[in-house]
Amino acid sequence: MDRTRQYFTFVYGVLDGAHGRFRYVRAGHPAPVVLPRNGPPVPLHGGGLPIGMIEQATFDDETTVLQRGSAVLLHGWCHRGARRCGAEFGYARLLAELERLRDRPLRPGLDEVADAVRDWSGGCLRDDVSLLAVERSA
Numbered sequence: 001m002d003r004t005r006q007y008f009t010f011v012y013g014v015l016d017g018a019h020g021r022f023r024y025v026r027a028g029h030p031a032p033v034v035l036p037r038n039g040p041p042v043p044l045h046g047g048g049l050p051i052g053m054i055e056q057a058t059f060d061d062e063t064t065v066l067q068r069g070s071a072v073l074l075h076g077w078c079h080r081g082a083r084r085c086g087a088e089f090g091y092a093r094l095l096a097e098l099e100r101l102r103d104r105p106l107r108p109g110l111d112e113v114a115d116a117v118r119d120w121s122g123g124c125l126r127d128d129v130s131l132l133a134v135e136r137s138a
Helices: 090-100 106-121
Strands: 010-016 021-027 033-035 061-065 071-075 131-135
Touching: 010 071, 033 090, 090 106, 106 131
Parallel strands: none
Antiparallel strands: 010 021, 021 061, 033 071, 071 131
8 A cells, every 4th residue: 555555345255055154354345245035135244444555454254144045245336336427326226226136036136236237327337347146045
């Protein structure tokens, strides 16, 4: 950070598919979202500074358990990447889209979320757009 004035964010996680245990750490990145089989989407807790901001930064891991048929969504665009007239797509809009599409199979639902982001931004994305979801099989 001292030399380049740059930093990066990420989420690193490990999913134990047999038991549904998802252990993760965040470094300044938007919170992953659990997509329960039945129920509204839920952002996960935890946090941490972006890598490169403070040399002595520490990072705490968090754990959640995914029930069978649930998924966890990692994304990297809702705060900065998708903007329209200076406004961000934002968490509230992301959660509303996920709730609207929760009865869809995972892949087509993610495609529709990506389409909603592109449509909302008018094709003028200012950053990368990434979506990754992992579903625990039913």
